[in-house]
Amino acid sequence: MGKIKKGVNCSVIGCNERALHSLSIDKVQEAIRTIGLKLNIKTSRRVYLCEKHYKEIKKQLKRMKKVEKWKHGLPFT
Numbered sequence: 344m345g346k347i348k349k350g351v352n353c354s355v356i357g358c359n360e361r362a363l364h365s366l367s368i369d370k371v372q373e374a375i376r377t378i379g380l381k382l383n384i385k386t387s388r389r390v391y392l393c394e395k396h397y398k399e400i401k402k403q404l405k406r407m408k409k410v411e412k413w414k415h416g417l418p419f420t
């Protein structure tokens with residue numbers, strides 16, 4: 344998790360909260376799409392998120408990981 348500059352706003356369109364977290368777009372774009380959020384990102388490969396959206400996306404990432412495990416099946420079970 345990178346530190347971010349002060350005064351950066353959340354990258355989610357329609358959200359004007361101060362961003363507290365920054366994540367690589369590759370890691371989160373699928374989760375964000377699944378939730379149905381839109382990002383306001385032009386050139387940066389990083390996503391800046393406020394606390395609320397960060398938590399939302401983290402939750403979704405966890406959910407997706409579980410599905411992934413289930414899809415591939417667990418070895419030795």
Ligand SMILES: [Zn+2]
Nearest residue numbers: 353358393396
């Ligand atoms: Zn936000």
